[in-house]
Amino acid sequence: MEILKGKVVLITGGSRGIGAGMVRKMAEQGANVAFTYRSSSAKSEDLIEELKPMGVEIKAYQSDASNYEEAESLVKKVIEDFGTVNVLVNNAGITRDNLMLRMSEEQWDEVMQNNLKSVFNLTKQVLRPMMRNREGSIINISSVVGVMGNAGQANYAASKAGMIGFTKSIAKELGSRNIRCNAIAPGFIETEMTDELGNKDQYLANIPLKRFGTVDEIADATVFLASDMSGYITGQVISICGGMNS
Ligand code: NAP
Numbered sequence: 001m002e003i004l005k006g007k008v009v010l011i012t013g014g015s016r017g018i019g020a021g022m023v024r025k026m027a028e029q030g031a032n033v034a035f036t037y038r039s040s041s042a043k044s045e046d047l048i049e050e051l052k053p054m055g056v057e058i059k060a061y062q063s064d065a066s067n068y069e070e071a072e073s074l075v076k077k078v079i080e081d082f083g084t085v086n087v088l089v090n091n092a093g094i095t096r097d098n099l100m101l102r103m104s105e106e107q108w109d110e111v112m113q114n115n116l117k118s119v120f121n122l123t124k125q126v127l128r129p130m131m132r133n134r135e136g137s138i139i140n141i142s143s144v145v146g147v148m149g150n151a152g153q154a155n156y157a158a159s160k161a162g163m164i165g166f167t168k169s170i171a172k173e174l175g176s177r178n179i180r181c182n183a184i185a186p187g188f189i190e191t192e193m194t195d196e197l198g199n200k201d202q203y204l205a206n207i208p209l210k211r212f213g214t215v216d217e218i219a220d221a222t223v224f225l226a227s228d229m230s231g232y233i234t235g236q237v238i239s240i241c242g243g244m245n246s
Helices: 017-028 041-054 068-082 105-133 144-148 154-177 200-205 215-226
Strands: 008-011 032-037 058-062 087-090 136-141 179-186 237-240
Touching: 008 017, 008 068, 017 032, 017 041, 017 087, 017 215, 032 041, 032 068, 041 058, 058 068, 068 105, 087 105, 087 215, 105 136, 105 154, 105 179, 136 154, 136 215, 144 154, 144 179, 144 237, 154 179, 179 215, 215 237
Parallel strands: 008 032, 008 087, 032 058, 087 136, 136 179, 179 237
Antiparallel strands: none
């Protein structure tokens, strides 16, 4: 059964990592998928080529999620190409880690713009089509670090905690329009973002399941939140972190 058949899903940052996993899983479940990237055009083309046999519509757009005007023209273009947007996944994100004493204003601002302002930019643009459809699902990819904090990541943790407050507010504000908004808080997932991490053994010691998570484990939860199977779930934060926050 294809649980997303007929739905149009827009994913920011779908060229690699967790976002690319979501593009694959959403397409497998019958969704038509629009995804964005900032610079990885070759990877985006490869992903589209790989998924051609699925027989769904998949398109990539170069669009900087941190830029309000670009988000506005992106959603216009996606609606021209696909007709509507039923599901938005705010996935694009970056890290600029540093201890607070050394963190520059630029590192703070860059993370806030890319991780939090981007969520405002995209969410604002999809509300009208979702209200017209009388349904919608918005999924924000936060982090366990936004729930627990992490030394050396004050900027990243603050942006991810901000996403949680935003998620709960949108759920309250738009629930009466049948627009749901949930967050996923992944723990350490094997991607290029975590490849950069030093002292991995130290992190593993604090994970009850004693391993990092996989991209597919996050993508599966996103498919569920995108689908009508989660129709009575809104304003929630789903932690997928191997029990790290328990
Ligand atoms: P990743 O491998 O670094 O991929 C990031 C993706 O976001 C890429 O497709 C990148 O595009 C895109 N991107 C970044 N900034 C963008 C912008 N301003 N506009 C448009 N696209 C942008 O990251 P990941 O590990 O898959 O992480 C995905 C999300 O999960 C992030 O929000 C991250 O904070 C969150 N997360 C990750 C982990 C983890 O362990 N990996 C844990 C918790 C939360 P380009 O390829 O063009 O650069």
